[in-house]
Amino acid sequence: MPPIVSVQNLDKTYDSGFTALRDVSLNIEEGEILALLGPNGAGKTTMISIICGITSKTGGTVTAGGFDIDQDFRSAREMIGLVPQEIAIDPFEKVLRAVRFSRGLHGCPPDEAYLEKLLRSLSLWDKRDTKIIELSGGMKRRVLIAKALSHQPRILFLDEPTAGVDVELRKDMWDVVRRLKEDGVTIILTTHYIEEAEAIADRVGVINKGQILLVEAKTHLMERLGRKQMEIYLQHPLQTVPDALSKYDLELGEDGETLIYTYDTQAERTGITTLLSDLSNAGVKLSDIQTRKSTLEEIFVDLVREQA
Numbered sequence: 001m002p003p004i005v006s007v008q009n010l011d012k013t014y015d016s017g018f019t020a021l022r023d024v025s026l027n028i029e030e031g032e033i034l035a036l037l038g039p040n041g042a043g044k045t046t047m048i049s050i051i052c053g054i055t056s057k058t059g060g061t062v063t064a065g066g067f068d069i070d071q072d073f074r075s076a077r078e079m080i081g082l083v084p085q086e087i088a089i090d091p092f093e094k095v096l097r098a099v100r101f102s103r104g105l106h107g108c109p110p111d112e113a114y115l116e117k118l119l120r121s122l123s124l125w126d127k128r129d130t131k132i133i134e135l136s137g138g139m140k141r142r143v144l145i146a147k148a149l150s151h152q153p154r155i156l157f158l159d160e161p162t163a164g165v166d167v168e169l170r171k172d173m174w175d176v177v178r179r180l181k182e183d184g185v186t187i188i189l190t191t192h193y194i195e196e197a198e199a200i201a202d203r204v205g206v207i208n209k210g211q212i213l214l215v216e217a218k219t220h221l222m223e224r225l226g227r228k229q230m231e232i233y234l235q236h237p238l239q240t241v242p243d244a245l246s247k248y249d250l251e252l253g254e255d256g257e258t259l260i261y262t263y264d265t266q267a268e269r270t271g272i273t274t275l276l277s278d279l280s281n282a283g284v285k286l287s288d289i290q291t292r293k294s295t296l297e298e299i300f301v302d303l304v305r306e307q308a
C-alpha cells in the first residue's frame with residue numbers, strides 16, 4: 001500500500017534565515033499512530049504546518065492521500081484534519097454548531113448523521129448544546145478534535161495533544177486516539193511526553209535540530225536500542241567489585257549491597273549464566289535478582305545526546 005503521507009527531502013528555511021528542517025524524508029502508513037518526538041524547537045510544528053498547508057516549504061515534496069500539497073492543494077488539504085497547539089475557538093459557541101460550522105468551512109455538504117456519530121464517538125453528544133466555555137479542559141480538547149474531523153479527513157494531526165494536562169486527562173486522550181485509530185483514522189501526534197509515545201504509538205519518529213534521527217516501530221526500537229539491566233542484591237555488602245568479575249563491567253550500588261549488570265538484549269549471549277557461576281566462585285552470595293528494561297525515555301535521551 002502506498003504511504004498515506006509522503007514527505008521527501010523536505011527543507012524549510014524561515015525568512016529570518018533560520019533553517020528549521022533539513023532534508024527530512026518520512027512515509028506515514030495508512031491506519032498507524034505515529035508519534036513525533038523531539039525537544040523544543042526540533043521542527044515538529046514546522047513539519048506539521050507544512051504538510052497541512054499552513055507554512056510554505058523551501059524544498060522537497062509532500063503528498064497526502066497521493067495528492068501533491070502544491071499542485072493539488074485542495075484535495076490534499078481535504079484529506080487532513082489538524083488540531084493545532086494554540087487553541088483558537090469561540091468560547092460562546094455551542095458544541096454541535098461549532099463542529100457543523102467547521103464542516104461548512106471545508107465546503108462539505110451538511111451531514112447531521114455523521115456529526116452525531118462523531119460527537120458520540122468523542123462522548124460529546126450529551127454536550128452538543130453546551131457552550132464551549134462551560135466545558136472542562138478535557139471536553140474542550142475533544143471539541144477541537146471533533147472540529148478537526150468534521151470534514152471526514154483520513155489523516156489527523158495532533159500537535160502536542162496533552163501539553164499541560166494532568167495525568168488523568170492525558171490517559172483519557174490516549175483512549176480517544178486509540179478509538180479513532182480503530183475507526184481507521186491515521187494519526188500523527190507530536191509530543192514531549194515520551195510515555196505518551198510509549199503508550200499509544202505504533203511507530204516513533206525522533207526529530208532533533210530539524211533532522212529525522214530515526215523512524216521505527218516502537219517495539220522494534222525498544223528492542224534494538226534498549227538495554228536490560230540485572231540488579232543483583234547481595235547478602236553481604238562489598239567494598240569493591242572482586243577482580244575475578246572485572247570482565248562483566250559491573251556497577252556497585254552506593255550502599256555496596258547491589259551489583260548492576262547491563263547487557264545487550266540483542267546479543268547472542270547475555271552472559272548471565274557465566275556471571276552467576278563466577279559470582280558463586282568468587283564467594284559472593286546473592287539474596288535476590290531483578291531485571292529491568294530501559295525505557296523509551298532513556299533511549300530518546302541517548303539519541304538526542306549523541307547528536308548534540
Ligand SMILES: Nc1ncnc2c1ncn2[C@@H]1O[C@H](COP(=O)(O)OP(=O)(O)OP(=O)(O)O)[C@@H](O)[C@H]1O
Pocket residue numbers: 014015016018019020038039040041042043044045046047
Ligand atoms: N516564523 C518563524 N520564523 C523564524 N523561525 C521560526 C519560525 N517559526 C519557528 N521558528 C523556529 O524554527 C525552529 C523549529 O520550531 P518548531 O515550532 O517547528 O519546533 P517544535 O519542534 O514544534 O518545538 P516545540 O515543541 O517547542 O513546539 C525553532 O527554533 C523556532 O524558533
